[in-house]
Amino acid sequence: MEISSAVTSLAALAHAGRLTVFRMLVQAGPEGLAAGVIAQRLSVPPSSLSANLNLLSNAGLIVSRREGRSIVYTARYDEMARLLGYLLDDCCDGSPEICRPLAERLSQAVHCFDSSNSASS
Amino acid sequence: MEISSAVTSLAALAHAGRLTVFRMLVQAGPEGLAAGVIAQRLSVPPSSLSANLNLLSNAGLIVSRREGRSIVYTARYDEMARLLGYLLDDCCDGSPEICRPLAERLSQAVHCFDSSNSASS
DNA sequence: TCCATATTTCGACGATATATGAAATCTGGA
C-alpha cells in the first residue's frame, strides 16, 4: 500500500461522524445500510452525510450500490485489512516480546483469529 | 476507547510526514530515535518536525524522554493496540467468513501472531 | 407522463490545520 492512500484512508476516518458511520457499516456486514437509514439513525442532514459518505468512498473504505430508490453502503473489509496491515507491517521488528500484547489485543477484537487458527488444524 | 481519542490518533496519523515518523519509531523499537536523527533522515526542518512530534505525542501515540542533549522519541505500542483494537472491535459481528481474510492479513503483518499462538501449544 | 421518494451536487461561509524562520529554552562541558 502506498503511503498516500494510507493517509487518505486515515484522514477519512479521522472524523467523529465518519468514524461512527464506518463502524456502523462494519457492524452491518455485507448487507450494508441505506444512506437514509444512516442519516436517520445519526440525526444528521442528508447533504452532510452525503459529503462524508463520499469521502469514505473516495478513500476506498466503503462502496455503494443502488437498490431501488435507496443507495446502500457497505464496508470494504479488504481495504480495511490493507490499511491496518500497513500500519502494522513494520511492527515486531525483531522484538516479539514487544508486540505480543498488541497481538493479543487484536485477537481479542477479531474473534475469528482463534477460529482461523484452530479451524485450520 | 473513546471515539474522541480515536479521532485524535487517526488525525495524527493522517499526514504523510507524521505517518512516516510513526512507522520509523515503530520500527526503531524501545530504544527510539532522537528528534535530530529523524529530522536529518527525513530532511525536514526541525521546527516542522517538532510540531508534528508534538501532535503525535499529544495523541498518545509516542512518548519522549531526555537523553543528554537529545530528546528521544518512542512509539507507544499499547496505544497503537488500543486504536487498532477500537477499529476492529465491531468487526466479525456474526460473520467469521467475512473477516477471515482480514485476520490473515493481520497475522501476516504481525509476525508474532504465529509465535503467540503456536508457542502456547 | 407525472408525482413522491431518496440522494447527491452546488455554493458560500466559518473554522481548522500546515509550514517554517527567528528567537527562546535547556543541557553538558570547559
Next chain:
DNA sequence: TCCAGATTTCATATATCGTCGAAATATGGA
C-alpha cells in the same frame, strides 16, 4: 560562568476541511 549543540515555542501566512440549505438528479409506480 560562558559557549555550543539540540529542540521547542512563537508568530504569521496559506491552504484545506466541514456544514448545510436549496436546487438538481435518478428511481419506481400509478
